Amino acid sequence: AQSVTQPDIHITVSEGASLELRCNYSYGATPYLFWYVQSPGQGLQLLLKYFSGDTLVQGIKGFEAEFKRSQSSFNLRKPSVHWSDAAEYFCAVGANYNTDKLIFGTGTRLQVFP
Amino acid sequence: EPEVTQTPSHQVTQMGQEVILRCVPISNHLYFYWYRQILGQKVEFLVSFYNNEISEKSEIFDDQFSVERPDGSNFTLKIRSTKLEDSAMYFCATHTGVDNQPQHFGDGTRLSIL
Numbered sequence A: 001a002q003s004v005t006q007p008d009i010h011i012t013v014s015e016g017a018s019l020e021l022r023c024n025y026s027y028g029a030t031p032y033l034f035w036y037v038q039s040p041g042q043g044l045q046l047l048l049k050y051f052s053g054d055t056l057v058q059g060i061k062g063f064e065a066e067f068k069r070s071q072s073s074f075n076l077r078k079p080s081v082h083w084s085d086a087a088e089y090f091c092a093v094g095a096n097y098n099t100d101k102l103i104f105g106t107g108t109r110l111q112v113f114p
Numbered sequence B: 001e002p003e004v005t006q007t008p009s010h011q012v013t014q015m016g017q018e019v020i021l022r023c024v025p026i027s028n029h030l031y032f033y034w035y036r037q038i039l040g041q042k043v044e045f046l047v048s049f050y051n052n053e054i055s056e057k058s059e060i061f062d063d064q065f066s067v068e069r070p071d072g073s074n075f076t077l078k079i080r081s082t083k084l085e086d087s088a089m090y091f092c093a094t095h096t097g098v099d100n101q102p103q104h105f106g107d108g109t110r111l112s113i114l
Helices: none
Strands: A003-005 A010-014 A019-021 A024-026 A032-038 A045-050 A056-058 A064-068 A073-078 A087-094 A102-104 A108-113 B005-007 B010-013 B019-024 B031-037 B043-050 B053-057 B065-068 B075-079 B088-095 B109-113
Touching: A003 A087, A003 A102, A010 A019, A019 A108, A024 A073, A032 A064, A032 A073, A045 A056, A045 A064, A045 A073, A073 A087, A102 B043, B005 B088, B010 B019, B019 B031, B019 B088, B019 B109, B043 B065, B043 B075, B075 B088
Parallel strands: A010 A108, B010 B109
Antiparallel strands: A003 A024, A019 A073, A032 A045, A032 A087, A056 A064, A064 A073, A087 A102, A087 A108, B005 B019, B019 B075, B031 B043, B031 B088, B043 B053, B065 B075, B088 B109
């Protein structure tokens, strides 16, 4: 069965520092990959997605993610974090086809200190 | 940008009562989903719906749950006899069916069972 692992439950960074959130998936073929962000009490906002092609994808709010097939990873990065980036970040996989259900990781809570 | 709209934003219900959560999909979307997120946990798939029938359901989606799109507009999730453990945030998502497009999520309905 497909699964998504986000090894870091909680990450704290200083404002202006760089950020990398890890995501590993378990699936035989190349899945559809997503990162969503959730602010407290809010819904899920799509940051970026990977379907095929260039393995480095750009998203909103200055985020990017790189798909590495050899490592089954899709890590999220941002060169300089802003205080408003504090939120919960979820990696998700859609495995079998374009309209397949999404399987989410357990999330990483990002805290940003001034 | 078109949005998925969910109502109500918060529902408080006595255990054993029936609840109906409503979702208005983006107008040209054809695939519909319900997910839930128990407080502090990851987002879990419940059910997907296409062409007026269930495409897939998870083991969470037992006989007390049902979905329908009664008027061609609203997509509803009904929980027949609520239990304490049904307390969660419920997210509706929709998909156009076009390749290389993501699911769009609503802001969720927070269901509290007393």
